[in-house]
Every structure is written in C-alpha cells, then in structure tokens.
Amino acid sequence: MTTESYSLxxxxxxxxxxxxxVRQGQVRPEAIRVLPCGDYDNLDQAVAEYLAGAGVASVEQxxxxxxxxVRGTEVRMTNNHWRFDIEAxxxxxxxxxxxxxxxxAAMALGVLHVAEDQRVHVCGGPGDPTRPRLVMGPGTGLGxxxxxxxxxxxxxxxxxxxxxDFAPTDEREMAVLRILRNRFGRVSVxxxxxxxxxxxxxxALAEIQGVSAPxxxxxxxxxxxxxxxxxxxxxxxxxxxxxxxxTAGNGVLTLGSLGGVYLCGxxxxxxxxxxxxxxxxxxxxxxxxxxxxxxxxxxxxxTDPYTGLLGAAEALNNVEV
Numbered sequence: 001m002t003t004e005s006y007s008l009x010x011x012x013x014x015x016x017x018x019x020x021x022v023r024q025g026q027v028r029p030e031a032i033r034v035l036p037c038g039d040y041d042n043l044d045q046a047v048a049e050y051l052a053g054a055g056v057a058s059v060e061q062x063x064x065x066x067x068x069x070v071r072g073t074e075v076r077m078t079n080n081h082w083r084f085d086i087e088a089x090x091x092x093x094x095x096x097x098x099x100x101x102x103x104x105a106a107m108a109l110g111v112l113h114v115a116e117d118q119r120v121h122v123c124g125g126p127g128d129p130t131r132p133r134l135v136m137g138p139g140t141g142l143g144x145x146x147x148x149x150x151x152x153x154x155x156x157x158x159x160x161x162x163x164x165d166f167a168p169t170d171e172r173e174m175a176v177l178r179i180l181r182n183r184f185g186r187v188s189v190x191x192x193x194x195x196x197x198x199x200x201x202x203x204a205l206a207e208i209q210g211v212s213a214p215x216x217x218x219x220x221x222x223x224x225x226x227x228x229x230x231x232x233x234x235x236x237x238x239x240x241x242x243x244x245x246x247t248a249g250n251g252v253l254t255l256g257s258l259g260g261v262y263l264c265g266x267x268x269x270x271x272x273x274x275x276x277x278x279x280x281x282x283x284x285x286x287x288x289x290x291x292x293x294x295x296x297x298x299x300x301x302x303t304d305p306y307t308g309l310l311g312a313a314e315a316l317n318n319v320e321v
Contacts, residue, residue: 006030007061007316008051011103011308012037014067014079014140019050020309024061027113027313029306037080044089062090063099063312065106067141069160075100079140101315103308104143105156107264108135109318110311111147111302112154118304119262120272123281125298127260134257136161136248137265137302138197142190146255153318156311161251162190169246172208179204189247192240195267198222202236218267226271237271238278245283249294253287261299269303 006021009029017037020029031054040046043064051057068078073086090098111133133147144161147154166189168174180187180200192201195218202221206213215221215233224230225237248261261284268275285294304310 006056006059007063007313008047008056008059009062009309009312009316010047010064011106011306011312012043012064012066012077012082013103014077017043017046018306018309019047019054020306020313021054021056021059022313022316025317027310029309029313032306032309037077037082040082042082043084044092047089047093058094060095061097061316062093062095063097063101063316065101065103065308065312065315067103067139067143070100070102070158097316099315101156101312102145102158104135104137104145104264105158106308106311106315107137107143108133108145108147108156108262108311109154109314110304110307110309111135111262111264113310113314114302114304114307118302120276120301120303122263122276122299122301123284124261124295127296127298128258131258132255133259134248134251134255134261135264136251136261137263138193138195138244138267139265140195142193142197142247143265144251146251146257147259149259156315157255162193163188165189166192167246167250172205173243175208176201176204179207189243193244193247195219198236198240201240202233205236205239206232219270222267222271226274237274241275241278241280242283245280246286248280248299249284249287252294252297253290258293258297260297263299263301264307266305268301269305272301272303275301 009020011018017035020032035046076083086100136144142162144159146157166187168177198218203213221233224233
C-alpha cells in the first residue's frame with residue numbers, strides 16, 4: 001500500500017480500537033483490524049502497531065472517532081485509560097490533518113453509507129426524510145447522536161445523551177433506581193443501557209425479588225435469555241429493550257427526528273430475534289398524545305459492525321465536521 005493513496009480512520013471505544021485504511025475521497029474501509037485497548041498504554045502505541053501491520057510507513061490524513069467528549073485538544077476516554085493530546089499526536093506522526101470526533105457522531109455519519117441489507121426495520125414509518133435522524137445504541141456505554149439536514153448535506157450532532165437521568169415509570173423501576181442510586185449516586189440511563197448496565201439491571205431485579213443472581217457478565221445474561229435458560233435473565237433483557245425503546249422515543253420527541261431512528265453498536269445484533277420480539281416498540285410508542293408521531297417514525301437496527309469507520313471516513317471530507 002502506498003502512503004499517498006490512503007488515509008487512516010479509527011473507531012475507538014471503551015474496549016476495542018478499530019482501525020482501517022481508506023482510499024482518499026472514498027469511505028469503504030480496507031485492512032480492518034480490531035485491537036483491544038487494554039493491550040496498549042495509549043493511542044500512539046496502537047496506531048504504530050496498526051500501521052506497521054498494514055505495511056504503511058505513514059499517512060497524511062487521519063480521522064479517529066472516540067467514545068468520549070471532544071473539547072479542545074485534550075482527549076480523555078470515558079471508559080478506558082487512554083489519554084492523549086490531539087496536536088501532540090499529530091506532530092508525533094507527522095500527519096497534515098488529524099480530526100477527532102465523538103464516536104456516535106461518526107456512527108451518525110456512517111449510517112449514511114450502510115448497505116441496505118445491513119439495516120433491519122424494527123417498527124414505525126414511513127417518516128419524513130427531510131427531518132433530522134436520531135442515532136443511538138448501547139455498547140460499552142450508551143452513545144447518542146443525530147443527523148440534521150442542511151442545504152450542503154448532513155451535520156452530525158456531538159452529544160452525551162447517554163448520560164441523561166434514568167427516568168423510572170413504575171414502582172419496579174423506582175426500586176431499581178433506589179438500588180442503583182445507593183451504588184452510584186446519580187443514575188444516568190447509561191447505568192442500565194450498556195453492557196455493564198444490563199448486569200446492573202439483572203442484579204437489581206434479583207435484589208427486588210429476593211432471588212440469587214448467579215450470572216456475572218452481560219454476555220452470560222444475554223445467552224441465557226436467548227436460550228430461555230434463566231427466567232431472571234430473560235426478564236432483565238426484556239426490560240432492557242423496553243427501557244431502550246422509551247429512551248429512543250424521548251430522543252425523537254427532543255430532536256424532532258421524524259427522519260428515523262438508527263440503532264447502532266455491537267450489543268443489539270447479538271440478540272436480534274429476541275430484540276424484535278421484545279417490548280421495545282411498546283416503550284418507543286407509549287408517549288400518550290404523541291403516540292402518532294412515534295408510530296410515524298421508522299426505527300432501524302444497523303448490523304454493520306464497522307459503521308463508525310464509515311463515519312470517520314465520511315468526516316475526513318465533510319466540511320461540517
């Protein structure tokens with residue numbers, strides 16, 4: 001591969017860093033590699049290893065999507081130990097362009113390029129394609145973004161919507177809130193709607209019911225629920241989906257995103273059939289007088305595992321980012 005022909009893009013989450021090369025002016029990622037963040041002291045080590053493995057000595061243009069707020073040049077990852085200064089890293093590698101954007105802003109831009117067969121219709125529609133779109137999804141945390149149409153194209157929103165307050169709607173959820181508040185103090189919706197959040201919810205429901213909670217990892221809860229091996233796991237995962245639906249519906253009302261909701265991230269595709277049969281739709285549409293708006297709004301689940309890389313590539317040439 002030649003240095004002149006490719007740019008570097010990355011999607012860095014709390015657990016893994018995905019890197020790829022893209023031909024200049026294009027968005028389709030090549031030479032994709034996933035590196036565990038815990039294996040590296042910081043970003044520069046992971047980048048150096050990726051470029052060496054890809055056989056590229058250097059690149060000129062780089063865009064990285066990161067799971068953290070982006071303000072100024074200092075980046076502190078929310079759910080892993082990496083810390084870096086954007087300008088210092090740019091100088092270290094000699095890059096002419098180094099963009100760093102929020103990971104769900106990249107997800108939002110990536111949605112524009114996801115293939116039709118990697119977009120599953122969940123509910124609702126037909127929507128209004130001229131209106132904003134909501135992009136969100138659970139992973140290591142809960143990412144939330146949006147796309148706002150302008151005359152020159154789509155502008156992604158960089159938000160921390162996953163950190164809004166968890167809003168219980170019945171006595172059981174009030175009990176969940178009390179339990180989690182004793183553990184964490186303030187309880188954001190991300191305390192439930194992410195991988196660790198599923199475990200938090202499972203354990204809270206067990207405490208409410210006075211039963212044991214033997215499963216100690218979100219993937220175990222998901223597997224047991226899908227296989228119908230554990231009643232509590234199935235209840236927790238179903239409740240997880242319903243709360244996600246309510247949170248997505250709240251986002252639609254807040255953003256006016258009648259253009260659609262796009263659910264991204266690595267968790268939901270792992271239990272797609274369970275999700276489609278869950279009470280997500282009920283939670284999403286249950287907005288009283290606003291129900292017709294939610295019924296009008298289409299919801300899609302994105303199964304492309306590299307949506308963030310597509311978005312990082314789009315951001316390289318998007319003047320609005």
